[in-house]
Amino acid sequence: MFRFLYPKEYISSVFEMSAERIKKLDKDTVVFDIDNTLVPYWIKVPDERLVRYFRSLGDAGIKTAVLSNSREERSKVFCAVTSMPYVFRAGKPRKKGFYRLMDKIGSSPHKTIIMGDQIFTDVWCGNRVGAYSVLVKQVSPKDELITAxxxxxxxxxVKMYLRYVRKNGGKYE
Ligand SMILES: [Mg+2]
Structure with missing residues (x-):
C-alpha cells in the first residue's frame, strides 16, 4: 500500500555508498540531504571524513550535490567547503527543486542516487522523479521541531518496508 514511500535501500551511514558501489549501480550522481543525513542540524560544515568522502566520489567521476529544504544560508555555508552545487528551499517531496538541481549540474534522475534521512521528503521525492532513493539512518536522535x-x-x-524486504529475500524488487 505504501510502496511509493519505500526506499530502494536502507543504510546506516552515507559512507556505505562508496564510489565503487555507486558505479556498480550504474549511477553518476549523488544528491544529498544535509540535516541529519550528513551532519546533525546544528553542525554547520562537513567534517574531514565527509570531505574525504565527497572527494573520493568526485575523483571517481561521480557528481555530488545538495538538495535541502532549509534556507539558503544552511546549504551555502555547508557546500562552500567543497564547492558543492546546491538547491535550497527545495520543497521536497515536490519534484520542482530536484529538477532545478538536475538542470544546474547536468544530470538525469535515472542516473542519480538521492540519500536522505526522511521518508516523507527525501525518499518520496526521489521515488517521484525516478531516482534511486536511499534512506539513511539519522546521524543524531535530535530532530528539528519541524521534523520531529x-x-x-x-x-x-520503515517497519513495513523492512518486513517487505525480509519477505522478499532481502531484495527490494
Ligand atoms: Mg534531513
Whole structure:
C-alpha cells in the first residue's frame, strides 16, 4: 500500500555508498540531504571524513550535490567547503527543486542516487522523479521541531518496508 514511500535501500551511514558501489549501480550522481543525513542540524560544515568522502566520489567521476529544504544560508555555508552545487528551499517531496538541481549540474534522475534521512521528503521525492532513493539512518536522535512530529509515522513505514524486504529475500524488487 505504501510502496511509493519505500526506499530502494536502507543504510546506516552515507559512507556505505562508496564510489565503487555507486558505479556498480550504474549511477553518476549523488544528491544529498544535509540535516541529519550528513551532519546533525546544528553542525554547520562537513567534517574531514565527509570531505574525504565527497572527494573520493568526485575523483571517481561521480557528481555530488545538495538538495535541502532549509534556507539558503544552511546549504551555502555547508557546500562552500567543497564547492558543492546546491538547491535550497527545495520543497521536497515536490519534484520542482530536484529538477532545478538536475538542470544546474547536468544530470538525469535515472542516473542519480538521492540519500536522505526522511521518508516523507527525501525518499518520496526521489521515488517521484525516478531516482534511486536511499534512506539513511539519522546521524543524531535530535530532530528539528519541524521534523520531529513526522518520525512516528516514518517508523511505521520503515517497519513495513523492512518486513517487505525480509519477505522478499532481502531484495527490494
Ligand atoms: Mg534531513
Amino acid at each position: 512530529p513526522k518520525r512516528p509515522f516514518e517508523k511505521i513505514i
